[in-house]
Amino acid sequence: MSSFNTIGLIGRLASANTQYSINRLVNFLSKRKVKLLLDEETSTVLPGEGYPVASRVELAKKCDLIIVVGGDGSLLSAARAFAGHPVNILGINRGRLGFLTDISPDEIETKVSEVLDGKYQTEERFLLNSEVMRDGEALSEGLALNDVVIHPGKFIRMIEFELYINNEFVYRQRSDGLIISSPTGSTAYALSGGGPIMHPNLDAIALVPLYPHTLSSRPIVVAGSSVIRLIVSEQNNLNPLVTCDGQSQTMTQPGDEVIITKSEKALTLIHPEGHNFYETCRTKLGWASDTGNT
Structure with missing residues (x-):
């Protein structure tokens, strides 16, 4: 049965x-x-x-x-x-x-x-909701299990944007873009960008700059309940793209706002019995498997 x-x-x-x-x-x-x-x-x-x-x-x-x-x-x-x-x-x-x-x-x-x-284990993962706003109206909306990324697309140019978290100004940045990652996505593109590995059970979001034009810019981890808002700078001479999980995208224009929040929709993953996140990291990322016993 x-x-x-x-x-x-x-x-x-x-x-x-x-x-x-x-x-x-x-x-x-x-x-x-x-x-x-x-x-x-x-x-x-x-x-x-x-x-x-x-x-x-x-x-x-x-x-x-x-x-x-x-x-x-x-x-x-x-x-x-x-x-x-x-x-x-x-x-x-x-x-x-x-x-x-x-x-x-x-x-x-x-x-x-x-x-x-x-004989299995269940694990709930949250998704990110992304909304692109133009002149106060929603232009597009998307879901991402891994990450939402703002980037210049096929052009090898820096983009400029302002970052706000819970309506508090964080910085104005010039870079190749920004990865906004869930804990699930922390072992994906965000990891390649130098972001932290987050345990899937964390209620947190990581913001990972892509090649920022300053050595002091580092990844930031914020509460999962945070409202993340990016304003595409009027100084841009191209149209940055907002991509969800690398599979759907929206072209922005200067002045647009990108709002990322934790989605109300969750996903339930099933793993075979004995599944262990750290063992997965050891296997997939090539970490040393020595337990430290002498």
Whole structure:
């Protein structure tokens, strides 16, 4: 008897390895006799199999477990679709690093079976909400599990902006941009930018400058309840982009405001029993595994 009634399946289609894992997973789930729904795009790699197909909107309403086969990018996309819904997300890694998709391909049957038998850990992650304002009206809105980034796009030029936290002026900065990261995103782009690693359970947001035009500018960690506001300087001669998780973007213009807050929508991740954040860091980041015993 499965702990979950209806399972949705999402996979990244560009990879032959991912398609192999999807087929392997579907065959396994069929033997477990669970109710399975395939994402519309994912169903194209299983033609003629006869499995029910649903949009992501339908999956959010009908499923209590979503299994994502792919890399962290695939899970980030799923996160924005299912955040705020009573559905759990389980990741099978077919990408490179795999901080969020933590089941390896050769463990599919073993680990997924354990999850279906109720042997798993849950973890709630918060998302960031980004809103671009122009002349007092909302131009666009986006969600990000990892980060919201303001940057110059394809141009190799510095941009200028003012930063306010809870309506208090912090600084005017010229740099290649700014990463506003959740704890989940602290091991992603923000880490490459020199930001701190934050435990996923922290209620905090990190602001990481990208190549600032001053040696004294450093990452700042603020409370998760903070309202972060960026004003795009009138001095810019280009149109900076605001990107959510590297997958959706909005072009700004001088005078626009970008407001980032903690979203009311949360995401529930599932990990196999024994999952440990620090062990993941050791494995993925190549930290020394010596326990210090002599």
